[in-house]
Amino acid sequence: MPLIAITYASQRRSPSLKKEIADTITDLTARILRKDPKVTAVIVSEADAANWFAGGASLAEQGLASYWIDVHVSDGTNTKDEKAAYLAAVFARMAELIGPLHNETYLHVDEVKADAYGLSQERRYVAAQLGASPQRSAA
Structure with a gap:
């Protein structure tokens, strides 16, 4: 945890953009929300700016970009201030x-x-307290 799903639309094109986005969000999530990057999963999807509408016009028409990022974290592990700082840094x-x-x-x-x-x-958490490996059960 966390699982992060990112969909973005932009006029910018780069072969490395998806990796840069994934690395950036993983880093900010680790630094601000204190989430271990070793157990962070990120899915990055690109949408065509001509197919993303906001305010009645496509992003392509407006010359703007946008994103939808959905981050799943464990309940109660972050403060309101941490989440606010995270939102601002990601934006x-x-x-x-x-x-x-x-x-x-x-x-x-x-x-x-x-x-x-x-x-x-x-x-x-329990495995860490016991000094054991948190393996999945077959059940």
Whole structure:
């Protein structure tokens, strides 16, 4: 955890842009939200700016970029101030990477129960306390 899904639309093209976005978001998530990059998964998808509409016109028509970032973290592991700092840092860095951003650009930090997914944070926590490996069960 966390799982981060990023969809962006931009006029900028670069073979390395998706990797730069993934690396940037992983780094900011580690530094500001204190999430271990070794257990962070990032999915980056590009949308055509001509197919992304905000304020009644496409981003291509407006010459702007946008993103939707959905970050899943364990409930109660981050403060309101940390989340606010994260939102601001991501907005600033993404503007540098993909271009001037439309006001309708979003990042959502979903706080989910620690025992509600995959190899849970609860299992990792208990394993760490016991000095054991948090392996998946066959059940």
